Amino acid sequence: MNSINIQYHKTKIGELILGSFDDRLCLLDFRYRKMRTTVDNRIKMGLKADFSEHSDATIIKAKEQVDEYLCGNRTIFDIPLLMVGTEFQKSVWNALVKIPYGATSTYLRLAKNIENAKAVRAVASANGANAIAFAIPCHRIIESNGDLGGYGGGVTVKKRLLKLEQSHLDGQEKGTPSPLLQSV
Template sequence: MEDKTNIIQIQRYHSPCGDLMLGSVEDKLCLCDWAAESHRDIVDRRLRKLLKAGYEESTSDVIQEAIRQLDEYFNGKRTVFEVPLLFVGTEFQKSVWRKLLEIPYGSTVSYGELARQLNVPKAVRAVAAANGANAISIFAPCHRVIGSNQALVGYAGGLSAKKRLLDLELNGKPLL
Protein backbone atom coordinates (compact mmCIF):
# COMPACT_ATOMS: atom_id res chain seq x y z
CA MET A 1 0.00 0.00 0.00
CA GLU A 2 1.28 3.44 -0.92
CA ASP A 3 2.06 5.88 1.91
CA LYS A 4 -0.16 8.89 1.21
CA THR A 5 0.88 12.35 2.23
CA ASN A 6 -1.58 14.30 4.32
CA ILE A 7 -2.27 17.96 3.67
CA ILE A 8 -2.11 20.62 6.35
CA GLN A 9 -4.19 23.52 5.13
CA ILE A 10 -2.67 26.80 6.31
CA GLN A 11 -3.87 30.39 6.32
CA ARG A 12 -2.40 33.59 7.75
CA TYR A 13 -4.41 35.46 10.38
CA HIS A 14 -3.64 39.10 11.17
CA SER A 15 -4.01 39.44 14.95
CA PRO A 16 -3.50 42.69 16.86
CA CYS A 17 -0.45 41.06 18.48
CA GLY A 18 1.16 39.89 15.24
CA ASP A 19 0.45 37.50 12.39
CA LEU A 20 -0.46 33.91 13.18
CA MET A 21 -0.32 30.87 10.92
CA LEU A 22 -3.41 28.71 11.33
CA GLY A 23 -3.33 25.12 10.14
CA SER A 24 -5.79 22.27 10.05
CA VAL A 25 -5.74 18.62 9.18
CA GLU A 26 -8.62 16.13 9.35
CA ASP A 27 -11.09 18.81 10.54
CA LYS A 28 -8.93 19.74 13.55
CA LEU A 29 -6.79 22.77 14.27
CA CYS A 30 -3.15 21.67 14.55
CA LEU A 31 -1.44 25.04 14.20
CA CYS A 32 -1.89 28.55 15.57
CA ASP A 33 1.67 29.78 15.66
CA TRP A 34 3.33 33.17 15.42
CA ALA A 35 4.35 33.71 11.81
CA ALA A 36 7.49 35.76 12.38
CA GLU A 37 9.21 33.82 15.13
CA SER A 38 12.34 31.72 14.71
CA HIS A 39 10.95 28.56 16.32
CA ARG A 40 8.49 28.20 13.40
CA ASP A 41 10.98 25.93 11.60
CA ILE A 42 11.02 23.52 14.55
CA VAL A 43 7.22 23.46 14.75
CA ASP A 44 6.91 23.03 10.97
CA ARG A 45 9.37 20.13 10.89
CA ARG A 46 7.58 18.38 13.78
CA LEU A 47 4.14 18.73 12.19
CA ARG A 48 5.31 17.63 8.75
CA LYS A 49 7.23 14.65 10.11
CA LEU A 50 4.69 13.31 12.63
CA LEU A 51 1.66 13.92 10.40
CA LYS A 52 3.51 12.83 7.24
CA ALA A 53 2.13 15.99 5.71
CA GLY A 54 2.87 18.94 3.53
CA TYR A 55 1.47 22.45 3.67
CA GLU A 56 -1.09 23.87 1.28
CA GLU A 57 -2.14 27.51 1.44
CA SER A 58 -5.91 27.22 1.59
CA THR A 59 -8.65 27.38 4.15
CA SER A 60 -10.97 24.91 5.82
CA ASP A 61 -14.14 25.02 7.89
CA VAL A 62 -12.12 24.60 11.09
CA ILE A 63 -9.77 27.44 10.13
CA GLN A 64 -12.74 29.70 9.37
CA GLU A 65 -14.27 28.82 12.75
CA ALA A 66 -10.92 29.47 14.46
CA ILE A 67 -10.75 32.90 12.79
CA ARG A 68 -14.28 33.73 13.93
CA GLN A 69 -13.47 32.72 17.50
CA LEU A 70 -10.13 34.58 17.49
CA ASP A 71 -11.93 37.74 16.32
CA GLU A 72 -14.37 37.35 19.22
CA TYR A 73 -11.50 36.72 21.64
CA PHE A 74 -9.56 39.80 20.56
CA ASN A 75 -12.78 41.85 20.82
CA GLY A 76 -13.16 40.69 24.44
CA LYS A 77 -16.29 38.67 23.61
CA ARG A 78 -14.93 35.11 23.93
CA THR A 79 -13.31 33.50 26.95
CA VAL A 80 -13.50 29.82 25.94
CA PHE A 81 -12.57 28.33 22.58
CA GLU A 82 -14.63 25.57 21.00
CA VAL A 83 -12.48 24.44 18.10
CA PRO A 84 -11.39 20.79 17.81
CA LEU A 85 -7.63 20.56 18.38
CA LEU A 86 -5.01 18.08 17.24
CA PHE A 87 -1.88 18.13 19.40
CA VAL A 88 1.19 16.81 17.57
CA GLY A 89 4.13 15.87 19.77
CA THR A 90 5.33 13.40 22.38
CA GLU A 91 2.93 12.02 24.97
CA PHE A 92 4.57 14.21 27.62
CA GLN A 93 4.18 17.33 25.47
CA LYS A 94 0.54 16.48 24.78
CA SER A 95 -0.10 16.05 28.52
CA VAL A 96 1.31 19.54 29.14
CA TRP A 97 -0.74 21.06 26.30
CA ARG A 98 -3.94 19.38 27.53
CA LYS A 99 -3.25 20.78 31.01
CA LEU A 100 -2.97 24.28 29.49
CA LEU A 101 -6.61 23.94 28.42
CA GLU A 102 -7.56 23.83 32.11
CA ILE A 103 -6.07 27.25 32.92
CA PRO A 104 -9.09 29.56 33.03
CA TYR A 105 -9.34 32.78 31.06
CA GLY A 106 -7.99 35.62 33.18
CA SER A 107 -5.78 33.32 35.29
CA THR A 108 -2.10 32.55 35.28
CA VAL A 109 0.01 29.73 36.71
CA SER A 110 3.74 29.38 37.15
CA TYR A 111 5.79 26.72 35.40
CA GLY A 112 6.35 25.14 38.82
CA GLU A 113 2.63 25.04 39.56
CA LEU A 114 1.94 23.53 36.14
CA ALA A 115 4.57 20.84 36.85
CA ARG A 116 2.91 20.10 40.22
CA GLN A 117 -0.52 19.85 38.56
CA LEU A 118 0.98 17.29 36.17
CA ASN A 119 2.45 15.34 39.13
CA VAL A 120 6.01 15.97 37.94
CA PRO A 121 7.11 18.68 40.41
CA LYS A 122 10.81 18.21 39.66
CA ALA A 123 10.33 18.47 35.89
CA VAL A 124 9.80 22.23 35.72
CA ARG A 125 12.29 22.65 32.88
CA ALA A 126 10.72 19.83 30.86
CA VAL A 127 7.28 21.37 31.39
CA ALA A 128 8.64 24.77 30.31
CA ALA A 129 10.19 23.21 27.20
CA ALA A 130 6.91 21.48 26.30
CA ASN A 131 5.05 24.74 26.89
CA GLY A 132 7.47 26.45 24.52
CA ALA A 133 6.91 23.78 21.87
CA ASN A 134 3.14 24.37 21.83
CA ALA A 135 2.03 24.75 18.19
CA ILE A 136 -1.51 25.92 19.03
CA SER A 137 -0.93 29.24 20.80
CA ILE A 138 -3.91 31.08 22.29
CA PHE A 139 -6.22 28.04 21.89
CA ALA A 140 -3.89 26.07 24.19
CA PRO A 141 -3.09 29.14 26.29
CA CYS A 142 0.64 28.89 26.94
CA HIS A 143 0.65 32.68 27.41
CA ARG A 144 -1.03 32.09 30.80
CA VAL A 145 2.11 30.40 32.16
CA ILE A 146 4.48 32.80 33.90
CA GLY A 147 7.64 32.71 35.98
CA SER A 148 7.56 31.82 39.68
CA ASN A 149 8.22 35.48 40.53
CA GLN A 150 5.20 36.55 38.42
CA ALA A 151 7.56 37.67 35.63
CA LEU A 152 6.58 37.35 31.99
CA VAL A 153 9.09 34.89 30.61
CA GLY A 154 9.37 32.97 27.37
CA TYR A 155 6.72 33.30 24.70
CA ALA A 156 7.00 32.35 21.04
CA GLY A 157 5.10 35.47 19.99
CA GLY A 158 7.40 37.66 22.06
CA LEU A 159 6.89 39.12 25.51
CA SER A 160 5.02 42.12 24.08
CA ALA A 161 2.36 39.80 22.61
CA LYS A 162 2.18 37.83 25.87
CA LYS A 163 1.67 41.06 27.83
CA ARG A 164 -1.09 42.21 25.46
CA LEU A 165 -2.89 38.85 25.67
CA LEU A 166 -2.74 38.89 29.46
CA ASP A 167 -3.90 42.53 29.52
CA LEU A 168 -6.89 41.52 27.42
CA GLU A 169 -7.74 38.67 29.77
CA LEU A 170 -6.86 40.20 33.13
CA ASN A 171 -7.89 43.81 32.52
CA GLY A 172 -10.62 43.44 29.90
CA LYS A 173 -8.84 45.54 27.28
CA PRO A 174 -10.15 44.43 23.85
CA LEU A 175 -7.43 44.46 21.20
CA LEU A 176 -9.66 44.95 18.15
Protein backbone atom coordinates in the same frame (compact mmCIF):
# COMPACT_ATOMS: atom_id res chain seq x y z
CA MET B 1 0.94 12.55 0.85
CA ASN B 2 -1.64 14.02 3.22
CA SER B 3 -2.17 17.77 3.39
CA ILE B 4 -2.35 20.19 6.28
CA ASN B 5 -4.37 23.18 5.12
CA ILE B 6 -2.74 26.44 6.20
CA GLN B 7 -3.67 30.10 6.00
CA TYR B 8 -2.11 33.29 7.29
CA HIS B 9 -4.11 35.75 9.35
CA LYS B 10 -3.10 39.33 10.19
CA THR B 11 -4.20 40.51 13.62
CA LYS B 12 -3.50 43.47 15.86
CA ILE B 13 -0.89 41.40 17.75
CA GLY B 14 0.92 40.04 14.69
CA GLU B 15 0.53 37.71 11.75
CA LEU B 16 -0.59 34.19 12.59
CA ILE B 17 -0.38 30.89 10.74
CA LEU B 18 -3.34 28.55 11.12
CA GLY B 19 -3.42 24.92 10.07
CA SER B 20 -6.04 22.21 10.02
CA PHE B 21 -5.87 18.49 9.45
CA ASP B 22 -8.87 16.18 9.26
CA ASP B 23 -11.27 18.96 10.42
CA ARG B 24 -9.19 19.76 13.54
CA LEU B 25 -6.99 22.72 14.29
CA CYS B 26 -3.36 21.58 14.59
CA LEU B 27 -1.65 24.95 14.20
CA LEU B 28 -2.43 28.44 15.49
CA ASP B 29 0.84 30.22 16.01
CA PHE B 30 2.82 33.35 15.30
CA ARG B 31 4.11 33.30 11.73
CA TYR B 32 7.47 34.84 12.56
CA ARG B 33 8.35 33.17 15.89
CA LYS B 34 11.87 31.88 16.53
CA MET B 35 10.90 28.20 16.57
CA ARG B 36 8.74 28.36 13.43
CA THR B 37 10.67 25.73 11.44
CA THR B 38 10.99 23.35 14.42
CA VAL B 39 7.26 23.54 15.21
CA ASP B 40 6.24 23.16 11.56
CA ASN B 41 8.52 20.16 11.03
CA ARG B 42 7.20 18.43 14.16
CA ILE B 43 3.62 18.82 12.91
CA LYS B 44 4.44 17.70 9.36
CA MET B 45 6.33 14.61 10.57
CA GLY B 46 3.75 13.75 13.22
CA LEU B 47 0.90 13.87 10.71
CA LYS B 48 2.94 12.52 7.78
CA ALA B 49 1.66 15.47 5.78
CA ASP B 50 2.84 18.65 4.12
CA PHE B 51 1.49 22.20 4.19
CA SER B 52 -0.88 23.30 1.46
CA GLU B 53 -2.14 26.88 1.37
CA HIS B 54 -5.90 26.32 1.32
CA SER B 55 -8.74 27.43 3.54
CA ASP B 56 -11.44 25.23 5.01
CA ALA B 57 -14.29 25.45 7.54
CA THR B 58 -11.98 24.78 10.51
CA ILE B 59 -9.59 27.58 9.55
CA ILE B 60 -12.46 30.01 8.89
CA LYS B 61 -13.97 29.22 12.30
CA ALA B 62 -10.55 29.53 13.98
CA LYS B 63 -9.96 32.97 12.41
CA GLU B 64 -13.37 34.12 13.66
CA GLN B 65 -12.69 32.83 17.17
CA VAL B 66 -9.21 34.42 17.27
CA ASP B 67 -10.71 37.78 16.26
CA GLU B 68 -13.45 37.43 18.89
CA TYR B 69 -10.84 36.52 21.52
CA LEU B 70 -8.63 39.48 20.65
CA CYS B 71 -11.63 41.82 20.92
CA GLY B 72 -12.48 40.42 24.36
CA ASN B 73 -15.65 38.71 23.13
CA ARG B 74 -14.51 35.09 23.56
CA THR B 75 -13.07 33.34 26.60
CA ILE B 76 -13.09 29.73 25.36
CA PHE B 77 -12.18 28.25 21.99
CA ASP B 78 -14.54 25.48 20.94
CA ILE B 79 -12.74 24.24 17.85
CA PRO B 80 -11.68 20.58 17.77
CA LEU B 81 -7.92 20.56 18.44
CA LEU B 82 -5.29 18.11 17.27
CA MET B 83 -2.14 18.21 19.41
CA VAL B 84 0.97 16.87 17.69
CA GLY B 85 3.91 16.11 19.96
CA THR B 86 5.37 13.71 22.48
CA GLU B 87 3.28 12.22 25.26
CA PHE B 88 5.03 14.53 27.73
CA GLN B 89 4.31 17.62 25.62
CA LYS B 90 0.67 16.61 25.28
CA SER B 91 0.37 16.16 29.06
CA VAL B 92 1.66 19.72 29.51
CA TRP B 93 -0.68 21.10 26.83
CA ASN B 94 -3.66 19.28 28.36
CA ALA B 95 -2.79 20.89 31.70
CA LEU B 96 -2.54 24.32 30.02
CA VAL B 97 -6.07 23.98 28.67
CA LYS B 98 -7.35 23.74 32.26
CA ILE B 99 -6.06 27.21 33.21
CA PRO B 100 -9.11 29.49 33.13
CA TYR B 101 -9.39 32.69 31.13
CA GLY B 102 -7.85 35.57 33.06
CA ALA B 103 -5.85 33.33 35.40
CA THR B 104 -2.14 32.62 35.43
CA SER B 105 -0.04 29.75 36.68
CA THR B 106 3.68 29.06 36.94
CA TYR B 107 5.99 26.55 35.31
CA LEU B 108 6.44 24.90 38.72
CA ARG B 109 2.69 24.66 39.37
CA LEU B 110 2.21 23.26 35.87
CA ALA B 111 4.89 20.64 36.55
CA LYS B 112 3.12 19.71 39.79
CA ASN B 113 -0.23 19.54 37.96
CA ILE B 114 1.17 16.84 35.69
CA GLU B 115 2.63 15.11 38.77
CA ASN B 116 6.25 15.75 37.81
CA ALA B 117 7.45 18.59 40.06
CA LYS B 118 11.10 18.04 39.10
CA ALA B 119 10.41 18.58 35.39
CA VAL B 120 10.11 22.38 35.51
CA ARG B 121 12.59 22.94 32.67
CA ALA B 122 10.98 20.26 30.51
CA VAL B 123 7.57 21.78 31.22
CA ALA B 124 8.89 25.19 30.16
CA SER B 125 10.27 23.65 26.97
CA ALA B 126 6.95 21.92 26.19
CA ASN B 127 5.12 25.16 26.92
CA GLY B 128 7.36 26.93 24.41
CA ALA B 129 6.74 24.20 21.82
CA ASN B 130 2.96 24.73 21.91
CA ALA B 131 1.67 25.18 18.35
CA ILE B 132 -1.92 26.17 19.20
CA ALA B 133 -1.77 29.62 20.81
CA PHE B 134 -4.77 31.04 22.68
CA ALA B 135 -6.78 27.77 22.56
CA ILE B 136 -3.94 26.08 24.47
CA PRO B 137 -3.11 29.16 26.57
CA CYS B 138 0.65 28.97 27.09
CA HIS B 139 0.66 32.76 27.56
CA ARG B 140 -0.95 32.20 30.99
CA ILE B 141 2.26 30.66 32.38
CA ILE B 142 4.59 33.00 34.25
CA GLU B 143 7.72 32.49 36.32
CA SER B 144 7.47 31.76 40.05
CA ASN B 145 8.99 35.17 40.85
CA GLY B 146 6.23 36.94 38.91
CA ASP B 147 8.28 37.70 35.79
CA LEU B 148 6.47 36.98 32.55
CA GLY B 149 9.00 34.55 31.10
CA GLY B 150 9.16 33.94 27.37
CA TYR B 151 6.48 33.68 24.70
CA GLY B 152 6.48 32.63 21.04
CA GLY B 153 4.83 35.91 20.05
CA GLY B 154 7.20 37.94 22.23
CA VAL B 155 6.92 39.15 25.82
CA THR B 156 5.16 42.37 24.77
CA VAL B 157 2.36 40.34 23.14
CA LYS B 158 2.17 38.04 26.19
CA LYS B 159 1.71 41.07 28.42
CA ARG B 160 -1.03 42.42 26.12
CA LEU B 161 -2.89 39.09 26.15
CA LEU B 162 -2.79 38.85 29.95
CA LYS B 163 -4.03 42.45 30.26
CA LEU B 164 -6.76 41.77 27.70
CA GLU B 165 -8.03 38.81 29.70
CA GLN B 166 -7.88 40.65 33.02
CA SER B 167 -9.68 43.72 31.64
CA HIS B 168 -12.57 41.66 30.27
CA LEU B 169 -13.16 39.70 33.48
CA ASP B 170 -14.94 42.60 35.19
CA GLY B 171 -18.57 41.58 35.56
CA GLN B 172 -17.96 38.23 33.87
CA GLU B 173 -17.52 34.77 35.28
CA LYS B 174 -14.19 33.13 34.47
CA GLY B 175 -14.53 30.68 31.61
CA THR B 176 -14.21 26.98 32.18
CA PRO B 177 -12.15 25.50 29.38
CA SER B 178 -13.84 22.79 27.35
CA PRO B 179 -12.11 22.36 23.99
CA LEU B 180 -12.53 19.19 22.00
CA LEU B 181 -9.09 17.63 22.17
CA GLN B 182 -7.43 14.88 20.24
CA SER B 183 -3.74 14.23 20.13
CA VAL B 184 -1.31 12.46 17.84
